[in-house]
Amino acid sequence: MSTSSSKSFGLRQDFPFVRMFGFFLSIFTMAVMRSTIDKIVPSPYYSITNKSTGEDYIIFTDDAIWMLILMLFVIFLTLTFIIPIVLYFRGLSKWEWDPTTVVFWLIITWSLSFFFTEIAETNSSIEAYVLVLSKISDGLFVVFFTVFVLRTYSNYIVPLMSDWINIGKSDTQYGPLLDIIGSILIIVFGLTNFLSTFNVEFGVLVAGVGVVGLVIALAAQDTLSNFFSGILLLLDQGFKTGDMIYFNDTYCLIREIGLRSTKIYDIVNHVIIIIPNNALANQNILNLTKPDRYYRLRIEVGVSYDSNPDEVEAALLEVAKENSRH
Known part of the structure; x- marks a missing residue:
């Protein structure tokens, strides 16, 4: 008995041919677009005119036309080639957040x-309105650029810096701290540039941030206390993720040290305990993992009164030696 199966057309197996077709189609579209625009709005300049009066509504410069063509080309190329090729090589069936998306919007x-900007320079009658659109575009560019830098820093730069700093220091945890400080600086830099795009003075911004910061500090004292306690826990290096500690009369494992709280696993009761960093920083904690993973315990051993002390000592030493091999 034989079975036969017919090959079905799919994106994954036929991707190279389908995507290359889309790529060359994009190039062809860009090539023919300029000649089409020349027929609609002829040289020496390009404009939209009132046919009855001959008055120009909007005048387009040559650079503006080419920028419009480039923008349309990038949109078409991204939708037909770049996004599908990223999906293909990442083995995804739907689009996820990716640096390619941010670059596209940039x-x-x-x-x-x-x-x-080109339109505003050649159309004085609508210059004020077009400049508003230009500033909005600049503001969106700053937002997308800030997001791009933030994602690149957190996903790529922080792991590299953390690995480089932690060489020979297996007990350190600089990654979360680097991520926190760098992210705050990037966001502040992006916010400053975004507001400066709309001509907001830096002094006014600092004053506003100061007032808002004071209000937040008064309203969220506990949250800020936990935040700075979390930073101190990371810097102090008293324990790190994976360490076993003796805390609150029980044995626990450190699962995660966060900005506001720390998660520990209670081995005895088999539960996860979430402790605010401020409370944890004020507790006496025994780190059983440091200085190494060897533990010293006092164990009571009962023997009969007529036992030979030398034989008991020899037997206990033998048991200790056998267990030290594991």
Whole structure:
């Protein structure tokens, strides 16, 4: 008995041919687009005019036209080639957050900003309105650029820096601290540039941040206390993730040291305990993992009164030696 199966067309097995077709189609679209625009809005300049009065509504410069073509080309190329190829090589069936997406929006917002700036320079009647669109595009560009830098820093730079700093220091945990400090600096830098795009003075920004910071500090004292306690726990290196500690009359494993709280696993009761960092920093904790993983315990051994002390000592030493091999 024989069975036969017909090959079905799918994106994964036929991807190279389908995607290459989309790539060359994008190039062809860009090549023919300029000649099409020349027929609609002829040289020496490009404009939208009122046919009855001959008055120009909007005048397009040559650079603005090419920027519009480039923007449309990037959109078409991204949708038909870049996104599918990333999905293919990552083995995904649907689109997820990826640096490619941010780069795509960076190109689009930058192109729109350049396009609107060119329009504003040649159309004095609508210059004020077009400049608003240009500033909005600039602001969106700053937002996407900040997100791109933030994701790149957290996903790529922090692990590399953490591995480099931790060489020969297996007990340190600089990764979370680097992520916290770097992310805060990147967000502050992005916020400053975003507001400066809309001509917000830096002094006003600092004053506003100071007032808001004071209000937040008064309203969230416990949260801030836990936050700084978490940073101190990371810097102090009293324990790290995976260490066994003796805490609150029980044996626990450190699962995660967060910004607000620390998660520990109670071995005896088989539960996860979430402790605010401020409370944990004020507790006496015995780290059983340091200085090494060898433990010293006092064990009571009962023997009969007529036992030979030398034989008992020899037997206990033999048991200790056998267990030390494991």
